Amino acid sequence: MNVKMPGVTLVADWDPKPGFKLGAKDIEGRQTYLGSQVWRHPRLEIREYDIPTPGPEQVLLEVKACGICGSDVHMAQSDTSGYIYYPGLTGFPSILGHEFSGVVVEAGKKAINKRTNQPFKGGEPVTSEEMLWCGQCKPCADGQPNHCERLDEVGFNVNGAYTKYILVPSRTVWSLEPLRNRYKDSDIFIAGSLVEPTAVAYNAVIERGGGIRPGDRVVILGGGPVGIAACAILKRAGASKVIISETQEDRARMAIKLGADYHINPMKEDFATRVLEITDGMGADMFMEATGLPEVVYPGIERVIWEGRTINSTVVVTARADAKMPVMGEVLQVRRSRIIGAQGHSGHGNFPRVIECMAAGMDMTPMSTKKISLTELPENIIKLQTDRTECKITYLAQ
Amino acid sequence: MNVKMPGVTLVADWDPKPGFKLGAKDIEGRQTYLGSQVWRHPRLEIREYDIPTPGPEQVLLEVKACGICGSDVHMAQSDTSGYIYYPGLTGFPSILGHEFSGVVVEAGKKAINKRTNQPFKGGEPVTSEEMLWCGQCKPCADGQPNHCERLDEVGFNVNGAYTKYILVPSRTVWSLEPLRNRYKDSDIFIAGSLVEPTAVAYNAVIERGGGIRPGDRVVILGGGPVGIAACAILKRAGASKVIISETQEDRARMAIKLGADYHINPMKEDFATRVLEITDGMGADMFMEATGLPEVVYPGIERVIWEGRTINSTVVVTARADAKMPVMGEVLQVRRSRIIGAQGHSGHGNFPRVIECMAAGMDMTPMSTKKISLTELPENIIKLQTDRTECKITYLAQ
Amino acid sequence: MNVKMPGVTLVADWDPKPGFKLGAKDIEGRQTYLGSQVWRHPRLEIREYDIPTPGPEQVLLEVKACGICGSDVHMAQSDTSGYIYYPGLTGFPSILGHEFSGVVVEAGKKAINKRTNQPFKGGEPVTSEEMLWCGQCKPCADGQPNHCERLDEVGFNVNGAYTKYILVPSRTVWSLEPLRNRYKDSDIFIAGSLVEPTAVAYNAVIERGGGIRPGDRVVILGGGPVGIAACAILKRAGASKVIISETQEDRARMAIKLGADYHINPMKEDFATRVLEITDGMGADMFMEATGLPEVVYPGIERVIWEGRTINSTVVVTARADAKMPVMGEVLQVRRSRIIGAQGHSGHGNFPRVIECMAAGMDMTPMSTKKISLTELPENIIKLQTDRTECKITYLAQ
């Protein structure tokens, strides 16, 4: 394998804003934890790369499918000063793409397949976490890989999957073999590329949110892919009423297709009033903030908690936002409720359980509404800056 | 309402076995916590009763439906010495019947409807817990009504529902109003009479067992009504594979109809081997012992835990049995597993959540395979001593 | 017992503010859930009362000790328009006093002593919850008495303990018998009168906050009685570092006497900086907001969470306040932290465990810094409106 492969690469200029100081984990000219403070004039280029060779604990995958995520869009999008939107860990130039699946081509001798507890063999269909937790730091040793202090991220500061082959450590790779009975041909890989965003939702509502009990009522605010995945997961977890709050009709339809029972359009009707109506005045056991506008939606959540009769509501804050929620402690007290932050998808059995759910019939593939080739990636990433029509666009390798 | 009403009454002789000592809560000649040590020569009689009048915190119900439970059968069944089979709390003579639903006829002024937080009004369709927890003792004050130290039980030591009208305290009554959208006519009451046994299963696997995460694998041993209800609940909670182990084919079919994915007949195939096959060697996250033969089935459970790769299995012991399980602590250690006892159905939001699940589509009514009238109750209770054909026989009031 | 007894009584005028609407549980002219919206011109009077007689499930106590609580002060305190400060459930005129202990004088036949599971006998030293949860409503049936929908409160809308005898339902009474080995004479009753405020702290940090693991670090903001009790409880629960943040030196000294290891005076030093220093940059596993100024202190808490290396911090909001905290969801996400509201002291085994802790050496009696007689109560309640010198003033019956 000495041919080259093309990679959709994010290139940008290292040009820190005034006052920016290099953080402990930042690398001058190469990597920062505060992307939007540093990177300017982003552009997507298709560059040529050598096909990499796996180390002893690494796996080389042939990429089969990779979804476009909102963070891909925000890395390629700049504000009026030319700085990128994406605020987090970034190291450019980097091949983007982190919601991917593929087939094992080659594996190191110590690259263990968690499905078999044996070294990986070629041909295994797999997906991978994008968070390359180090396994060495305190949070990792304590069992908190989503909060690794030495994190790398596939498609952010290490090369991602908008290419032909990708290298990943075996410890973040999960077999898609259980999906074979349910999916044929490329569908297994489309499903596989949706494991990562579904695992973000799973981690938020099940691991961090503590899950629900069958019969509980839930409200998801925001019908992006993570919000929609949360609808599917919570319906599967036994929610008696899954309510999606979303302004865009086609997003709401997708949420209902995948598990939501009721749709509220907060532009057309009062959110809190409708939740209380739908639930006969009970309110909800779980709320998931997935809009990215917490300061806008929190007052409505708070009103449902205050006026609803449900004790012990949990608000899971999933979407990132640079905004403060106005939280009345008294509401949390009187209604015995709580607010929880959720981040990441790794650890806690999240990935294997999402795959088992899919193998048992939780079909997320309708979320992938458009399939494209590698060369179509740049234009589609750009288009998503303004056009929210497609739920999820998936790069499907030929 | 000064007419009389008939009640299917269990009558037996107070004739304690040698060595029996009156317990702290026993009442000479009337009540004991150790039924099978005391009561002899049981017989079912249809006696006439005055229609009772509710006190300030009580509700008078017109009974609409009431299922026959195995404990009804065991109270009326005696061993070769004439002592009843049922080992627990009993006070005879008593009208039997504790899996019931009905309509509110009259209510005391302080008899609060938990659905409305207002006093009950006539016409409300309801069911009730059979455990009349006192609300005063230490376990009740601590939130553990299933372990009330001053318990009464409807249909065991206070008059039950094999009659026309029944009196219950409002605190154990739950509205079936949420079922109206899904069930018509008498079906709402058949569903309502199944809330109690379903809540026993719910309490066992969700409250006591700690529930599962979507994608987990579960094994239910024993396809009686509680085992079958557990299949329905755990499927609803997102289990990827629900396995029922049951020797009787029609019971197994019912379990599969209500939620099980796989059936093992342990008389025809090796239980542990099959569980490991079905789960690709993983074993199960939760086991429910609902056979009443724990000493027989535990070794198979233990082998699955030992050989399966699943960490953190929970074994929930639900069925009552006078037998000891041979437990190898090392298996619990190496596989990080645990054994938990479950009892009762009260508290913890069990009843309202079961009703919400039913309102959202968890249909348990197929379990009721035969409907009978009040006068047919005695013969059917007797028949069930030897004939396990029907899953659940339901007395349906005309 | 036909003599009269004096009772320190809060009298006020029913004079609702414009726009006030009678709530579902309010009673015109007598009771409201929104005290500060209704009651005007409060005054404390010592009135004469008949000694009450217990009903079947009630206990008559001879009051031995009763602490003055901040809510007593706020019921007797009015703003410039004459409305009382206290915002919650109130029904006047009422004898105040709810942090009390006493001796059983007479008990109804169904008034069960949870210590013995037998009816109460005279001479038993006891304390009581002040929250008279109804035991009938949905939250009570679900095991959430602190969120009872039909709550009465001793010393707020039913007569309290600033008198000679008090009537309470047996279900809220807890024996102080376990304290006999450790305390002599009146000390058992002083300790007993501190069970209620200690249980508020216990409920907040242990039941609601989920407790800590031995070795965890904690920060208590606010050195009122509840904050101080939290220091004692968390030290006892194994906290490696208990930090009290308090502006008043004598309060801080009391906190340190009862369990705190470090004192921060946020008027003199930067709160967040100091917490990070004391904890070697780790921050804290638990924060308790007990200042009543959440909007002021939350930014400091947030900075510790953000800059500290501890994952999974819990912020327990205990003090009531009519203010909004500015909460950055991203901090909760990145640091895997959460905000929890806590209210009440009932249920969950809180009272009996607090009493066991006291019996095992958790001595709260130093908090009671001044003892007074019944006739001195009014002046002391008034004095506490402006003078925060005493930690806890206790009415001690002769």
Added chain:
Amino acid sequence: MNVKMPGVTLVADWDPKPGFKLGAKDIEGRQTYLGSQVWRHPRLEIREYDIPTPGPEQVLLEVKACGICGSDVHMAQSDTSGYIYYPGLTGFPSILGHEFSGVVVEAGKKAINKRTNQPFKGGEPVTSEEMLWCGQCKPCADGQPNHCERLDEVGFNVNGAYTKYILVPSRTVWSLEPLRNRYKDSDIFIAGSLVEPTAVAYNAVIERGGGIRPGDRVVILGGGPVGIAACAILKRAGASKVIISETQEDRARMAIKLGADYHINPMKEDFATRVLEITDGMGADMFMEATGLPEVVYPGIERVIWEGRTINSTVVVTARADAKMPVMGEVLQVRRSRIIGAQGHSGHGNFPRVIECMAAGMDMTPMSTKKISLTELPENIIKLQTDRTECKITYLAQ
């Protein structure tokens, strides 16, 4: 560093019993998961070794202290057929010694100090987990390192600490720096060598057992080092009564010195009766089986659970034993109790929290009752086969 160092080495003959089959992780002639089935004629030899060199993620420690563990004794002890007692993972010849502390001498570039999140520097006082979890397998990825499917163990199948220098991966190393304020000179290393056995107890009662609430009652059966450590931890966690059941008086005295409140000698008095007396009939919230004779002690535990009034008891089974407990499911049901297996010490924040507890005053060093030199190790390991006088013998490097 090209000088040699002596190592106390366990040598034995690979001579599998009839019927033994090489397991999946076994290596012919070198390593097995079933030690007592394979190894014969064990002998302790002091052999010479090269001083090892750390790889990129490894740390070289100068050993300062190392305790003798029961498993060391059982590896060197053989039955009448000459097979070793120890049943678990073993790979001989191997330097023994796994309860150790030392000072960092040299570290690889990627060997991260979790205390600083920077590469290790020389001079840092440290201890290490003995379980070298792989960080790659399914249990490791799921956050369950104690159940690693590819485990190595220091002093069992990789060279241990009965020598001068030892190599360990940085991910299992924990700094003892927090102990500096409390311990001087060699005491910091004696304390450090006790972190591992204390963490075994911590993992058992806090992580696996779920901890206790302040005021709970606990019973520890067996006064070996792990049982004694459990007494210290649970006292620190707020237990109101810590009861140690132990036949040997000096062990019991040590348990009381470190935290137990009451001692029961089950050879001289009835265990269950005494527990019920001490607890005024309540029984206990937690039991820890640390005797290694579960079949002998379980009936006593069961009687306390059955007769005691405590709901929700947890039995933590810690000691390894090849024996079955006779478990009556009905007791677990009626008393809402559970049995949990515990194994290991890694993950879950166990090590750092144990170190924080020690830094805050939980002094375990009295457990080390005898200090010896390297050359005295073999004779002392042999002596411990028959002589249980010393609680813990510690090899202290000069």
